Amino acid sequence: MKVTDLGVLRPLVHLLVPLSLHWIAYDMALPVLVDVITGALCPGQNSCPEAIYLTGIRQTIVGIFKIVVDILLGQLADEYGRKPLLLLTLSAHVVPFAVLAWDQSRPFIYAYFILHTITMVISQGSIFSIAVAYAADVVETGKRAAAFGLMTGLFSATHVIANLLARFLPAEWIFGVSITLLICCAIYAKILLPETLSGSPRPQHFGPSSTMFFKILQERWYSMKDTLTLIRSSVTLRGITYITFFYKLGMTGISSVLLYYLKAVFGFNKNQFSEIQLVVDVGSTFSQALLFPLINPLVGEKLILCLALLASIAYALFYGLAWAPWVPYLSASFGVIYILEKASTYAIISKASSSNSQGKVQGFFAGVDALATFLSPLVMSPLTSVFISSKAPFNCKGFSILLASVSMMISLGHALFLNSEDNERNGEIGDTTDESLEAPLVTPQS
Numbered sequence: 001m002k003v004t005d006l007g008v009l010r011p012l013v014h015l016l017v018p019l020s021l022h023w024i025a026y027d028m029a030l031p032v033l034v035d036v037i038t039g040a041l042c043p044g045q046n047s048c049p050e051a052i053y054l055t056g057i058r059q060t061i062v063g064i065f066k067i068v069v070d071i072l073l074g075q076l077a078d079e080y081g082r083k084p085l086l087l088l089t090l091s092a093h094v095v096p097f098a099v100l101a102w103d104q105s106r107p108f109i110y111a112y113f114i115l116h117t118i119t120m121v122i123s124q125g126s127i128f129s130i131a132v133a134y135a136a137d138v139v140e141t142g143k144r145a146a147a148f149g150l151m152t153g154l155f156s157a158t159h160v161i162a163n164l165l166a167r168f169l170p171a172e173w174i175f176g177v178s179i180t181l182l183i184c185c186a187i188y189a190k191i192l193l194p195e196t197l198s199g200s201p202r203p204q205h206f207g208p209s210s211t212m213f214f215k216i217l218q219e220r221w222y223s224m225k226d227t228l229t230l231i232r233s234s235v236t237l238r239g240i241t242y243i244t245f246f247y248k249l250g251m252t253g254i255s256s257v258l259l260y261y262l263k264a265v266f267g268f269n270k271n272q273f274s275e276i277q278l279v280v281d282v283g284s285t286f287s288q289a290l291l292f293p294l295i296n297p298l299v300g301e302k303l304i305l306c307l308a309l310l311a312s313i314a315y316a317l318f319y320g321l322a323w324a325p326w327v328p329y330l331s332a333s334f335g336v337i338y339i340l341e342k343a344s345t346y347a348i349i350s351k352a353s354s355s356n357s358q359g360k361v362q363g364f365f366a367g368v369d370a371l372a373t374f375l376s377p378l379v380m381s382p383l384t385s386v387f388i389s390s391k392a393p394f395n396c397k398g399f400s401i402l403l404a405s406v407s408m409m410i411s412l413g414h415a416l417f418l419n420s421e422d423n424e425r426n427g428e429i430g431d432t433t434d435e436s437l438e439a440p441l442v443t444p445q446s
Contacts, residue, residue, distance in 0.1 A: 011138040012147065014192045015086075019131060020158045021185035022090050025178040027162035029097060031273040032174045034259045036100065040109045049385045052260050056381025058117045059256050063374020065121045067367050071227065073126050074133070074363015082134040082359070083195045089127045091186040092119040094179055101175035125369050128155075129362040136350050136358040137196035145301065145347035146293040152343045153289025159281035167271060167278075227360045236352040237361070239418040240345060241368055243411050247309060247341060248369045250407030253376030254316060257384040257400065264388040265397050266325045276332045283336030292343050301344040302418055308344065309412040311337035316405035320398035348418075380404065 034051075042048035077085045096115040099108055132148065139147045166174065231237045262268040262276075296304060311334045318331035345365075353361040383400040386392055396402070 012135055012151070014189075014194065015131060015134055016151070016154060018086075018090055018185035018189040018193065019127070020154060021181045021188070022127065023155060023158035024162045024165070025181035025185070026093055027159050028165045028169075029174055029178045031163065031166045031259075031277070032171055033100075034263060034273065035171070036104050037109055038260075038263065040104055040106050048260065049389070052257060052381050052385050054113055055256055055260075056377035058113055058120070059252070059377040059381075060374055061117050062120045062124060063370050063372070063377075066124065066126075066370030067374065069121055070126055070129065070366035070370050071360075071363045074129060074359040074361070074366065075227075076359075077130050077133055077363070078197075078357070078359035081195045081197045082130055082137070083189070083193055085130050086127070086134070086193065087186060087189055089123040089130065090189055091182065092123040094182045094186075095119065097175050097179050097182070101179060124373075125366045126363075129366040130359065132346050132350065133358040133362050134196055136353075141351065144350050145296050145343070148346040148350070149288050149292035149296065149343040152339070152346075153285050153287075153292070156281045156284035156288055156339065160278060160285060163277045163281065167275070227357075227364050230353075230357060230361065231364060234352050235419045236348060239414060240348055240352075240365070242414040243305070243309075243418065244345065244365055244368050245372050246407045246411035246414070247312065248372035249376050250316065250404040250411070251312060252369075252373045253380035253404045253407070254319065254401050256377050257380050258319065261319075261384055261388060261398065261401070262328060265322065266328070268325075268328075276328055279329055279332045280335035280339070283333065284339040287336050287340060288343055292340055296344075296347070301347045302415070304340050305344040305348070305418070306412065306415045308338045308341035309408060309415055311335075312341065313405050313408045313412065316401055316408060320396075320400075320402035320405065322398060376404075 037051045037054075038045070038048040041050045041054075073085055073089075093116075096112050096119055099112045099115060102108065131151070135147050135151065136144060165177065169177065231241060259268075259273055262272070266272075268276075292304065315331050315334035315338055318327055318334070322328055322331065346362075349361060349365060350358065380400050383403070387399045388397050392399075
């Protein structure tokens with residue numbers, strides 16, 4: 001990739017600065033959370049079934065609501081602009097982290113789980129899908145794949161910084177620093193982030209509340225139907241739906257239990273968690289920011305997607321069969337390749353979507369992600385708790401992770417038959433969307 005290719009990021013500078021601050025602030029707290037939650041709920045123990053079950057319950061609740069919320073946020077981003085939705089999602093995690101900064105006793109841990117569930121419904125996955133729609137507004141179609149690769153590469157680079165901070169900062173400072181960064185990123189976006197969607201504001205007249213509420217529901221329903229029609233009309237988007245669902249079903253299931261699994265099997269703490277994440281993120285930064293823009297014009301998004309899914313299967317198998325403390329580090333190294341799933345998927349989706357439906361379509365796929373997030377812990381949490389305990393039916397502590405790898409295999413099967421060449425036909429469909437479906441939440445009353 002030429003150095004001049006970095007110019008595709010120039011229109012995105014004021015988007016990437018607050019996003020980077022947000023990712024650093026959120027990710028630096030994750031390694032510490034396992035120790036804090038386990039220490040409060042199961043003091044003196046390596047394994048903590050209560051923490052695993054609470055995490056699974058939270059993930060299930062988040063998945064239920066995000067199936068609708070992500071699609072709704074995508075619609076609102078198309079209709080009212082990207083900036084208001086980005087401000088909402090960027091600042092969502094301040095309150096739950098403030099609770100842990102105040103106190104880390106059992107009641108405050110429960111309060112954190114409740115508040116974090118709410119903020120995850122608002123922001124998990126939504127931030128990046130809205131940011132991708134923002135990028136599609138200001139980057140020409142031929143350069144979007146490179147832009148998405150550079151964005152996801154920056155995402156991995158912030159993971160490196162976050163894990164270095166988590167590794168070397170005292171644990172009692174982590175949440176205070178995280179809260180400060182979250183507040184700064186919201187202020188930066190409020191002041192400097194320009195809106196990309198132009199258009200004069202429409203007048204709003206408020207009628208009876210019952211009538212207005214019915215109109216809001218009716219408009220949201222019609223807009224969701226329009227999005228589903230758009231997805232069904234495109235062979236590419238239908239294929240990506242299956243790929244995304246099965247990939248996220250396996251990967252989010254692994255992510256929800258992995259740290260507790262490693263703590264129970266190998267006694268890992270925040271230092272080992274940070275080291276493993278660094279293995280992934282340093283390589284991922286290179287592969288996404290440099291390798292993906294270089295090889296994508298040569299081999300295309302489909303081949304890169306297939307290689308990424310194949311690497312994710314190896315990642316799951318090595319974790320599930322881990323027989324020594326060094327094996328998780330080997331498994332994590334596959335993250336350098338499987339992380340390319342994200343950039344290649346965004347590029348395929350963006351190409352298959354018209355300019356006036358980027359938010360809706362990206363929101364739909366965030367909803368698919370949420371559906372997988374809802375379903376995966378229903379199996380993974382109880383299964384992991386059983387197999388890391390002394391009551392396991394047979395000796396295979398990583399059995400749930402091995403089971404999750406099957407879902408990634410199904411995703412790879414769909415990717416092999418993906419048709420990614422019908423974007424022009426789909427673009428024409430997207431451009432003919434009925435204008436009534438783009439109406440604001442509150443409509444004029446005559």
